[in-house]
Amino acid sequence: xxxxxxxxxxxxxxxxxxxxxxxxxxxxxxxxxxxxxxxxxxxxxxxxxxxxxxxxxxxxxxxxxxxxxxxxxxxxxxxxxxxxxxxxxxxxxxxxxxxx
Amino acid sequence: xxxxxxxxxxxxxxxxxxxxxxxxxxxxxxxxxxxxxxxxxxxxxxxxxxxxxxxxxxxxxxxxxxxxxxxxxxxxxxxxxxxxxxxxxxxxxxxxxxxxxxxxxxxxxxxxxxxxxxxxxxxxxxxxxxxxxxxxxxxxxxxxxxxxxxxxxxxxxxxxxxxxxxxxxxxxxxxxxxxxxxxxxxxxxxxxxxxxxxxxxxxxxxxxxxxxxxxxxxxxxxxxxxxxxxxxxxxxxxxxxxxxxxxxxxxxxxxxxxxxxxxxxxxxxxxxxxxxxxxxxxx
Numbered sequence: 001x002x003x004x005x006x007x008x009x010x011x012x013x014x015x016x017x018x019x020x021x022x023x024x025x026x027x028x029x030x031x032x033x034x035x036x037x038x039x040x041x042x043x044x045x046x047x048x049x050x051x052x053x054x055x056x057x058x059x060x061x062x063x064x065x066x067x068x069x070x071x072x073x074x075x076x077x078x079x080x081x082x083x084x085x086x087x088x089x090x091x092x093x094x095x096x097x098x099x100x
Numbered sequence: 101x102x103x104x105x106x107x108x109x110x111x112x113x114x115x116x117x118x119x120x121x122x123x124x125x126x127x128x129x130x131x132x133x134x135x136x137x138x139x140x141x142x143x144x145x146x147x148x149x150x151x152x153x154x155x156x157x158x159x160x161x162x163x164x165x166x167x168x169x170x171x172x173x174x175x176x177x178x179x180x181x182x183x184x185x186x187x188x189x190x191x192x193x194x195x196x197x198x199x200x201x202x203x204x205x206x207x208x209x210x211x212x213x214x215x216x217x218x219x220x221x222x223x224x225x226x227x228x229x230x231x232x233x234x235x236x237x238x239x240x241x242x243x244x245x246x247x248x249x250x251x252x253x254x255x256x257x258x259x260x261x262x263x264x265x266x267x268x269x270x271x272x273x274x275x276x277x278x279x280x281x282x283x284x285x286x287x288x289x290x291x292x293x294x295x296x297x298x299x300x301x302x303x304x305x306x307x308x309x310x311x312x313x314x315x316x317x318x319x320x321x322x323x324x325x326x327x328x329x330x331x332x333x334x335x336x337x338x339x340x341x342x343x344x345x346x347x348x349x350x351x352x353x354x355x356x357x358x359x360x361x362x363x364x365x366x367x368x369x370x371x372x373x374x375x376x377x378x379x380x381x382x383x
Contacts, residue, residue: 033187
């Protein structure tokens with residue numbers, strides 16, 4: 001999985017920014033990247049924000065994708081730019097002790 | 101001016117349609133989506149049939165994610181509110197594909213806010229394709245409480261045992277419904293609770309019901325203070341886990357649809373709506 005690894009605090013701010021970008025345009029909050037706690041591996045305790053190319057080019061509405069919104073470029077820059085993305089094992093974000 | 105009926109419908113003239121159908125179609129078109137005359141008719145029929153069948157007001161949220169864009173797919177047919185797509189979701193023509201690791205869809209109201217109680221609840225997912233690569237206990241849909249395990253409404257696969265299970269605020273030991281291969285757990289999944297003791301779970305396919313069971317669920321627990329999610333389960337803390345990799349074509353949540361006959365009628369209405377709108381066939 002490709003995306004950004006960051007702190008829970010930064011992740012919260014990024015997700016708030018994505019939500020606000022939609023609400024400020026009079027739209028409902030219909031799309032976000034989400035963020036996922038990292039339970040294993042070198043980044044344990046951080047969070048993962050998925051940001052592969054497919055996610056960043058999701059068809060949102062009127063033919064627009066997230067990359068057509070300036071807020072997306074702001075949060076990508078805040079996370080270190082596209083080159084700062086890393087690939088992590090999906091097992092790293094699986095809660096090892098979920099209740100069945 | 102002399103318009104054919106087809107031109108009138110596909111060209112945006114929606115006079116004569118059910119008022120709610122008209123509003124939904126207009127909202128979908130506002131996202132840049134083209135809605136064909138065939139789709140308009142199918143959507144209109146769905147609204148009218150649900151109202152005449154008597155369970156329209158039981159549907160607190162209904163989503164039809166067939167439009168190839170996130171905004172249109174997130175529109176609730178009932179109140180024109182919006183859910184939220186999160187993470188790895190591909191918006192295809194006819195369905196959305198959840199990647200099984202980060203992708204899910206979240207309603208933006210709690211099941212409690214929908215009026216769901218220990219005696220009235222339903223949840224539905226139209227699963228067009230289930231690739232059978234889900235982890236044990238992966239959820240088709242769900243809302244749960246992180247502390248009290250009896251406060252969960254969900255359907256899921258037990259991959260290791262080839263079982264499909266449903267819980268509506270149920271204790272874990274009381275929820276086995278049927279043994280069925282994971283790859284066959286597709287079609288319309290509908291769980292309904294019409295009283296504190298009547299909990300039914302169905303998986304309906306084109307060939308008929310694959311699971312059609314009544315569960316003696318005596319739990320009188322209360323619903324979780326969580327928002328319903330599909331392709332995972334969402335907690336009262338808004339943290340999802342147990343993701344399902346599958347393709348979904350419709351979802352609903354709300355209070356009880358009604359008796360067993362009405363459940364079957366509702367399933368047939370959803371099937372007709374989705375198949376007519378997409379040109380696809382339910383597995």
